[in-house]
Amino acid sequence: MQITLDGITYDVIIERKNNKNTYLRVKEDLNIYVTTSYLTPNFMIEKLIKDNIPFIEKQIDKMGKRIDKKEKNYILGEEISIEINKNIKRTSFDGKTLYVKNKSDIEKWYKKATKKIFEKHLNDVYNRFTVDIPFPKLCIRKMTTRWGVNNSRLKKVTLNSELIYKDPKYLDYVIVHELAHFIHHNHGKGFWKLVEENEPNYKRLRKELQE
Numbered sequence: 257m258q259i260t261l262d263g264i265t266y267d268v269i270i271e272r273k274n275n276k277n278t279y280l281r282v283k284e285d286l287n288i289y290v291t292t293s294y295l296t297p298n299f300m301i302e303k304l305i306k307d308n309i310p311f312i313e314k315q316i317d318k319m320g321k322r323i324d325k326k327e328k329n330y331i332l333g334e335e336i337s338i339e340i341n342k343n344i345k346r347t348s349f350d351g352k353t354l355y356v357k358n359k360s361d362i363e364k365w366y367k368k369a370t371k372k373i374f375e376k377h378l379n380d381v382y383n384r385f386t387v388d389i390p391f392p393k394l395c396i397r398k399m400t401t402r403w404g405v406n407n408s409r410l411k412k413v414t415l416n417s418e419l420i421y422k423d424p425k426y427l428d429y430v431i432v433h434e435l436a437h438f439i440h441h442n443h444g445k446g447f448w449k450l451v452e453e454n455e456p457n458y459k460r461l462r463k464e465l466q467e
Contacts, residue, residue: 271291286357332427339356377427382435428455433462436450
């Protein structure tokens with residue numbers, strides 16, 4: 257369900273629970289949330305919304321003023337501003353500020369940026385790697401205990417999505433680390449020698465990541 261106010265279309269999210277009453281509110285994503293009973297028909301919800309247009313407009317304006325400000329975040333170790341504004345029609349990034357319509361667009365942008373950046377760094381590190389190895393398939397996901405994982409059998413490298421927030425030197429080190437596992441499947445002397453060939457500062461970078 258959707259509603260258009262002043263030329264802007266807002267989604268109406270209906271949450272059905274074991275409620276006796278029906279509640280109407282606007283959240284930070286500027287969607288309109290209706291919490292109601294499982295038995296409430298849609299026409300009653302539509303009537304509720306129409307009868308409360310002034311309230312909804314007031315809440316949207318109030319919420320818009322709260323989130324129409326710059327928030328701080330990072331990409332590759334650099335601090336950027338994030339501006340959230342309901343009137344922004346298209347997500348854009350000018351190198352310093354990310355402009356989005358709502359908070360959900362931030363995650364979507366980061367996901368696309370992470371894939372593009374990680375693919376470029378994997379390609380760059382692979383091309384200068386000192387040993388011939390198969391070009392790995394890239395997998396990206398958030399991990400809580402590892403920065404990267406190597407699967408030699410599937411010829412796949414998995415990188416922690418949290419690396420997008422850190423200086424690119426850490427991303428490159430993790431890639432080197434995982435590529436070295438295509439030759440050495442353990443952390444023996446041969447492994448670390450190969451890592452050092454491709455990243456002389458690996459000890460410092462490894463320590464900083466562990467911290």
